[in-house]
Amino acid sequence: MSKQSPASISFDAIPVPTFIVDDDVRIASMNQAARTFLGGHEEPFRDRRGGEVLNCIRAKQTPEGCGSATSCESCLIRASVRKTVGGASVTRSRTVVQVTEGDSVAEMELLITTSPYSEGQVVLMIEDITEVAALRALVPICMDCKKIRKDDNFWDSIEEYLAQKIGVDLSHGLCPTCFEKRVHEANDTET
Structure with a gap:
């Protein structure tokens, strides 16, 4: 068993899927949370672009893959990495990515954070907030008075x-069912 460096231990301790990527969003390394998020080991994902790893539908639009489709120009993940290669950081910027899940397409709501790492490399954090966003969309309504x-x-x-x-x-107004109910109630009250 090889001994991990303190930096590697710290990197794996980050509870958010975190990647080290180049300016083309090609994965150089990832932490334990990222491996769990992707459901596997690091090796199959190393040197692959982010959209390919996430199963982004845009990555499948051209034979060249992630970053090649016209629609990739508006990709927030790519834009954030480019911005960070230029010296700026991005903090928890929200985006929606359409991904393939088997034969269907699903939307993932993500928070993207990027910061400089080393020459030509960027730390990319991807927080999946799909479930949280769905829960926030729920509106609590009283089942009796409808407030x-x-x-x-x-x-x-x-x-x-x-x-x-x-x-x-x-x-x-009244729907036909409620109208009939009200008429019936009114008739019962009169008798």
Whole structure:
């Protein structure tokens, strides 16, 4: 068993998938969290570009792979690495990447962080926030009165909530089922 250097131990201790990449987002090294994130060992991924490793659909658009498609020009991961090669850092910039999962396409919401490492190399951190983003999209609604809980733990009517969040005003009416129910209730009250 080979003894790891303190730097290697520290690199593996970072709980976020972290890669050392070149200016073409070609992977030179990765930490333990990255190996776990990718579901395997480092060797199959070394010297491959990020989009190929993530199964980005853009990487499959041309025979040359990741970075070659016209749509790759807007890739935030590539842009962040280029920016960092130029001397700047990027901190937790949010992006959505479409990836293939078997025969289907899924979206991954990611936070991208980059910082300079050595001449021509960049530290690239990729945080998968897909599940967190999905949970944030849930709107807690009372199952009885249909009021919606806001972040400050106050409750608004659904009309107030939609007006504040997305500028939508609701008109009111009755669907056929509720209309019949109300007519039936009114008839029962009269007798």
